[in-house]
């Protein structure tokens with residue numbers, strides 16, 4: 219596997235294929251594939267965006283989940299809406315796109331007309347998979363403690379297995395009574411600057427840096443944090459932390475996954491494909 223470091227990362231999007239332990243009473247969602255995208259931070263069109271869009275048109279998945287921070291700055295929401303149409307328009311087809319907003323987003327982007335995205339604003343929707351039903355919930359976090367997770371997760375049939383989209387990964391510590399099999403988050407940018415050996419040293423959230431990227435088990439729930447696509451002020455660079463798209467395949471939870479020793483530790487995953495431009 220070729221690794222791309224430093225400057226070369228500017229033109230690279232990593233695709234990670236990850237089997238995700240998912241807890242639910244029946245295993246109907248097993249095998250479902252969710253493409254996880256985050257933190258696009260639209261500012262100007264780039265080769266990375268072009269590559270990400272092409273990958274999302276061709277990769278195999280059943281639904282696309284986007285966990286917030288579409289914008290660079292909230293005040294630029296009109297430009298963000300234009301770029302969202304340019305980016306997501308060609309991707310949209312018969313595969314649904316679900317999304318939540320993040321702390322860089324203006325709520326008006328979720329109200330724009332003709333956007334091929336189902337925004338989940340403290341709400342949920344039922345996704346019909348070939349094997350059964352899955353609830354996709356989303357909490358709107360325009361700031362760290364924003365939104366109502368309980369309302370999002372209880373807004374439909376309570377017995378359905380649930381995937382929660384939440385911009386801040388620390389939401390996994392605040393699920394309360396909501397039964398969530400998988401939390402998808404962004405915000406950390408995977409640490410954005412990852413040091414050799416030390417990895418991520420700052421999560422930008424109340425989450426241990428070691429959990430700021432990838433897959434982990436936290437309080438009995440699986441958490442996946444995307445490194446995202448873009449960057450934002452005051453740190454407009456990525457080092458050892460390329461833009462990424464993750465293809466998550468839901469797998470039945472095993473006893474080993476659920477063991478207490480698996481708690482609060484990253485579950486290793488390997489990038490299987492790196493797209494150069």
Ligand SMILES: [Fe+2]
Pocket residue numbers: 257259287322405406407450
């Ligand atoms: Fe972000």
